[in-house]
Amino acid sequence: MIIVARILATIFALIVVSRSMADYKNKKESPQMTIFWVIVWLVIAGIAFFPSLVETAIRVLGGNRSGLGTVFGMGLVFIMFVSYRIYIKANRVEKKLNEISRQFALLSLDKPRARTKRVSSNRPK
Amino acid sequence: MPKHKIHLAIVIPVYNEGPVIRSVINSLPKQISGVDKITVLAVNDGSTDNSAKEIKKTKAVLVSHPINLGAGSATVTGLKGAEKIKADIAVTIDGDGQHDPKDIAKIIKPILQNKADIVIGTRLKKSKGMPNIKKVGNWGLNIITYALSRMWTSDSQSGFRAFSKKAISALDIESLGYEFCSEVLVEAKRQKLKIAEVPVRVIYTHYSKQKGQSIFNGMNIVIKLIIGKITKII
Known part of the structure; x- marks a missing residue:
């Protein structure tokens, strides 16, 4: 079971890190977000290979025991964060789509004379 | 309101209202006391039926969204x-014919008299014929809208409203769906706009009852309003 988790974590980490780097190169993602995702996935992969890191982290943070519940709790928080990010991104895309559609729709209210003028000025002489 | 010629725009959001939209537009008043010019703007929200064709047969100005947005x-x-x-x-005004066009003169009156920036045509003061489940749903949404805006209105979900020029340019609305109705009030409070309510008659036909909002849509409105509030805070 632990081997499957390690393989999955490695595959996911490689996919996400490479996507983040590609998005950063294409200027679709900010440097801060790229660094954030790279660190998050390196930590996840690290925990998959060295689960004792969680114990150490809890001791450092002042706790005294960790169980499966702690790991699930951390996972749940992470999933909630990812859901929130997806919601924000989807919302942003929806707003942009809405704005483009609105601008397009309102073009019909431009005076026909103004539109004709613009079209004719683009014609080759 | 300044003493210049008053231009009134009647906005009708339209989504698949093909069977009734022509009669709704044709029933709108051609003249209103205190108004010099009336323009009807029918916003076709990506309808998949013959709504756009029906609108073109009228004197309304057709504005079309390329896709359905809400x-x-x-x-x-x-x-x-x-x-x-x-x-x-x-x-x-709604495109399903549930509002009485004769009430337009009533709801623009407070704006003409400089007494309000936004006027809500409230259906709940003359709610004869409104199904009880809708009355309960509307009251629930009124309470939630009050919690978010600290502004009480007896029909926060009414689509029959009048907006002054000041209100039109001041409002910054982000909602795409029916939660728009509540967001207008939240924004109005933020922009310190004056709100008035005028009782309007509601015409519940078999068609408008079918087209109306279900209780599940009401739940959806609540969820979207709450998420919208949270994301604005964050």
């Missing part, structure tokens, strides 16, 4: 259109 988005497009054609007042 009632709130269509209404805001109509208000932006009203701003673009330099209307002094904009009235929004």
